[in-house]
Amino acid sequence: MRKHRDTIFYILTIGGFSALIYLVILAGQNNLQKGIHVVSSHFAGKDPWTNFLDSLSENVSVSISVLLLQIIIILITIRISGWLCKKIGQPVVIGEILSGVVLGPSLLGHYFPGFFGHVFPAHSLGSIQMLSQIGLILFMFIVGMELNLKSVKNRAGNALLISHASIIFPFTCGVLLAYLLFPLYETKNINFLSFSLFIGISMSITAFPVLARIVQERGIHKTHIGPIVITCAAVDDITAWCILAAVIAIVKAGSLASSFFVIVLAVIYVLVMLKVIRPFIQRIADAQTDNGKLSRSYIAFFVILLLLSSFTTEAIGIHALFGAFLMGVIMPKSAKFRSLLTSKMEDIVLIVFLPLFFVFTGLRTQIGLLNDISLWGICLLITVVAILGKLIGSTYAARFVRYSWKESLTIGTLMNTRGLMELVVLNIGYDLGVLSPEIFAMMVIMALATTFMTSPMLNAIDRVFKNDKREDETLRSGEKYRILCFFENVAAGKRLLNLSNAFVKNRQQESEVTMMYLTSENTMDSDNLEEEERNMFSQVKVEAKRISQEFSPMFALTSEENSRIVKVANDGAYDFLLLEVRASVFDGNLLGSILNLSSQLFHLPNRLINQIFRPKRIGSIRIPNEERILKIISKSEIPVGIFVDKGFHGVKTVFMPVLDEEDAFLGDYMARMASNAYIRFTLLDEVGIMDKSIEFIRNVREVKAVNPYLFSSW
Structure with missing residues (x-):
């Protein structure tokens, strides 16, 4: 009885109160509802199934359901397009901008108007706009935190000259272009002053976040132009936003004289923020970060300050942004x-809110308005003027301060990247009524083109100036034996360094070891990247000192890890790629096994193609993350060593099975390790390789020449 006590109590409690509720409702209907006219529901008189379908249709059509459906479609489209752009070596922002155009009236609305009208009805766009804002x-706010004012001050000389030249050149070109466009596309109640200034600032923007990622991903930050180009972009951002604030003030006021008071208020506000608010929040930050965390109360405080700052500038008349x-x-x-604060908001901003802005911009972009060859000619003119203005201004200034032609063109190409920041400016111009729908569409196309061309132009510059001796300090003599080790954590880095040491220990003057660590592009803060680099390599350097092994560190930002490993290995004239495989997320659980089976079925066609056309054998051993390793092996042009950690504590004895005649190449590695680290080898010769390969026999003799004890066979 005691065993069923809880069950009986549950049944009596729920049953008793349910009966009481039923009796009260029944009594209310019989006694209290008399004489009251009850309006019938529009579902009355219909069969239950019809009522259910009508209710379902009504629920899907309410505002919140429409908004949720829009967000789902937007996020899926953004992810797919971003992935495709990564595959072709383009920044993710290109895919995000294109997603907006695809989901807008230019494509989805043009070819599937019914679906477009249901998913993106005109009355729902206000919700997307507010969320995107x-x-x-x-x-x-995050972009502002990326800018290091101390770094800007330290490199202000050349960076200021290059940055301001990269603004004044395209700005002037934009004003000249406005003189031609204004009679054709003037908008109601907007004078030429406002129009010309906005076209000028639209031509002058550089996308600092996109540029910073390209610099990190291509390794430019390790060259001597890396810091200067980052500083140039930072100065450009600060200057451009100050100019934009003044332009907005002039547009809203209608004239320079009327905007005087707005600009004065803006200057006062900036001074208050720098001289009063900044020291105050510095004291708060110092007190909080000592504990290694930020409480919710302080995060709320900083968010309130952020919103107050945005509200104030919007009220002054220079825009909330x-x-x-x-x-x-x-x-x-x-x-x-900054790491504590940005970690609280960065992911939700980049994953949810920014995609809404891209799609909202796409919904405004009506490429169909460019329905005449002359309009496309004007669009081409705008794009060419934007490219030449930015490229010539930046390159000319960089050459003036004595950078080489390759470095100057690289700086000019990077400063020509517009991306997201250009869309922000264009949307402000569209909201103010300065830009007509036709000009807005042309400018969006220009932003796409200038961002898309950055990577191809940098590749072209590298090819044209491939013999430039000044640029690349990382080139090494091809006579050295070069090992590239890719590691994903400090412990793996130490293990691979010890393993590499076994190949080159006694011949370090004739060898070179490169330790490569890759990080994802999710982080937005360049200082955080530097801190991550220090953390990853500090312990590896300690281990290197312990075993007396020199190495070259390589830290890079990438969105496609496998492709980057292969590219560095193939392009870097390395002799050996060594990597440690991590355990798969599929291993060790039932759900993982099911997902692993699904993944293998999904990749089955690619496997069959690789087996037929590009056979690469790794033996019959089951290794973690086999699919990933196979991709690296199939695309790598150099030998690949796969290290699976089973409690590694150093290399003393190696058991080497030879299961195929093609394994004869292992003899070279055996001889190298024996002569450098006096490692003992036990050979399992299943195919009689000692009788068939002269090269392998020569390698065995080299091992025995070091010490006969170092070789034995079964």
């Missing part, structure tokens, strides 16, 4: 503090 405010950007700029530059 909140996302932009948070994003501009300027206030968000300024708030980010004055935030304490402690890497720990």
